[in-house]
Amino acid sequence: MDYVIVGNGVSAIGAIEGIRQHDQDGRILIISDEEVPTYGRPLISYYLSDKIKFDTLPFRPESFYTQNKVEMKLGSRVLSVDTSAKTLMLDSGESVSYDKLLLATGGTPVKPPMPGIDGPGVHNFTTVAHAEALRDLVDRVNKVVVIGAGLIALKAAEGFAEKGVDVTIVVRSRIMRTYFDETAGELIVDHLEKNGIKFMQETGTNAIVRHGDGTIKGVETDRGFVEADVVIVAAGVRPNMGLAAQADIGTNKGIRVNDFMATSDPDVYAAGDVAEAKDLLTGEYTVRPIWPNAYSQGRYAGLNMAGADKPYTGGLSMNSITYYGLATISVGETNLADDAGFETEVFLDRERSVYRKLIFKDDKLAGCILIGDIDGAGFYTSFIKNGFILDDEARKRLAEGDPSPALWPDEFIEAMHNNP
Incomplete structure (x- = not known):
């Protein structure tokens, strides 16, 4: 089996690991127009400010590619995809064939139409x-x-x-x-x-x-x-869907995929910032350009390219970043176009720059915003991701900043013990 991955972001890493989990021998080829292997994109501001060195940027060591028998064509651009012949044409003039193809082409920076934007500086x-x-x-x-x-x-x-x-x-x-x-x-x-x-x-x-x-x-x-x-x-960044459009693969706001990360062509998959994939909470299909989702989508794409037949459970809207020591995180439904059906609980201490906002829908936690104090972020996320039903006491404790795992359902805790 010849697997070809176009793009070299975190989705590609997930895809490699997914493929190798199910197929130890198939040929894996990565094609990327960047000159370097996958790196931590969120770290480039620290690289700019000299907080970290270049050799700390790679997301996986060089040995990862060797151990997983991955070939790479870096600094190479794919010009077109021929889905009938199952070939890619590169800017070098080379033709590359595939059995299964993953489009992990990421996003392209938006260029606003304004005078003076073209040129140096x-x-x-x-x-x-x-x-x-x-x-x-x-x-x-x-x-x-x-x-x-x-x-x-x-x-x-x-x-x-x-x-x-x-x-x-x-x-x-x-x-x-x-x-x-x-x-x-x-x-x-x-x-x-x-x-x-x-x-x-x-x-x-x-x-x-x-x-x-x-x-x-x-x-x-x-x-x-x-x-x-x-x-x-x-x-802003918009999904880089040029290859999909050229190959007449279905697109909307991103490259449309099904629950197995396959596109309208069953031998072509998409993952990461370019994919319009399932949302865990709403069940809708949307573009969620964040790292955890990109990795997970890549992994499921890799598994299913290799024949595992495992549906992607869906991504979760999440953002976590620290600015000059101020930790911030948002998870789930935090940007509500319509507040109907939602209730909120808020704690604010401006002097300490601490803020906690919990968004509830019916008897579940639907989203949270944490600023300053994020110690309970993982526990809040577990309530959101798993859709745990909350009684009055559990909701009260979450609102008070105590999202204890003691509030998890017994059957969930038992399942964790049985499947460590």
Whole structure:
């Protein structure tokens, strides 16, 4: 069996491990347009600020690929997929055949339509190559503007601020609105401002302004002009579905997959930030661009490519990150378009930057936001993920910040003991 994986993010690692769990001998080939094996993308801000070295970035050691008999074509781009002939055409002119194909092509940074965005001095921050380019600049610039509201924007800002650069984040609405409510966002902003990062929230970006020689002068916003030597555009990432569309594989907001991570072509699978896969809580099919889901989807794709016939149980919306020592986490239903049917319990201590918001639906915990004190995060997650029924006492203890495993159902605890 010839397995080919296009992309080299954490989904690829999951797929390798899934394949080898069921098939020890099939040929596995990874094709990636990046020059390096899979690395920890959330770590690139620490690499930018010199907190970690390059050799700490790899997600698995080199021996992992050798032990699992994995071949790699790095720095190679797939131009097209021929599903009838089961071949890929590479930019080198080489044709590669497959029996089972995984598209783990990730996401592409969004490029907002605005004057001045094309040209030198404007950067993205999603790959180690982006971090390398910025490392060459970080000690030579004084002012940086980051355009964006999400995790990538905040981590890019932190990477520069750690090096003493003047950083301003321009946000069209408010930060991290996908995962955090206004109170949580305020606590994060307050904490980052204390560490020197400036924010312009509810601010639109009109243009990137350049000097006569093309170098960056600054950013024109609807609240005035902001000077900058470099601009980081972190305005979101969209699924990289080009190959799927070219091959006439079904797409929507991402590459559509079934419960076995297979696409509309039964020999082509998709996983990670490009896949529109099942959500554990809602049962809907959606794109959840986060690392734990990407790994899990890759693993199930690998298992099923190898014939294991194991359905993916679904991903969980989750975000966990630390900003200058302030730990934050959100899990499950935290960004409600409609509050109907949901109830919330809130604890807030602004002085200590501690916030706990629990979202209940009927007699279950549906989501949580934790800022500052995240010690119980794993236990809260277990209640959300497993859909445990809560009586009044259990709900009271969760609301008081005591999500003890003693509240787990007896049958769940027994099952854990029986299946360690």
